[in-house]
Amino acid sequence: MAILHSLYNALVPGGWLLITVLNAMRHIRMYQDRDVAAGIFDPATLTETSTMTTGEGENQVTVTLREHGFVIPELRMMLETAGFEVAHIGGGTAGNWGIRRVELDEYELMAIGKKPRS
Numbered sequence: 001m002a003i004l005h006s007l008y009n010a011l012v013p014g015g016w017l018l019i020t021v022l023n024a025m026r027h028i029r030m031y032q033d034r035d036v037a038a039g040i041f042d043p044a045t046l047t048e049t050s051t052m053t054t055g056e057g058e059n060q061v062t063v064t065l066r067e068h069g070f071v072i073p074e075l076r077m078m079l080e081t082a083g084f085e086v087a088h089i090g091g092g093t094a095g096n097w098g099i100r101r102v103e104l105d106e107y108e109l110m111a112i113g114k115k116p117r118s
Helices: 002-010 024-030 033-037 072-082
Strands: 016-022 047-054 061-068 085-091 108-114
Touching: 002 016, 002 072, 016 024, 072 085, 072 108
Parallel strands: none
Antiparallel strands: 016 108, 047 061, 085 108
16 A cells, blocks of 8 residues: 555656556466465465575575465555546556456456546
8 A cells, every 4th residue: 555655646636557466366266275275375365475596505595475466356445545546457467458357367457547636
């Protein structure tokens, strides 16, 4: 919410916002009970957890990544709470842009919002 409030405050009245976020529906369809038991996916928070190792030798570091997926009603509520008028929420995967319905297995959602003029 802090990010959305900052974006809202950075826009002039009547300004447009276009953002993409991870699609939680993809996560829900992709993971199974064994992934939940292993701590890879948490259906209560719609969060995927993984690790990544970077660097070499003594500079090698392993980092835990947590990525939250969003469902359309949650994203709409967050945008409206931040003050935006929501013009569209749908599919938004790179290489397949457009104002269209979301496909359940695509990676991202795209939202378009507007800061009201008054």
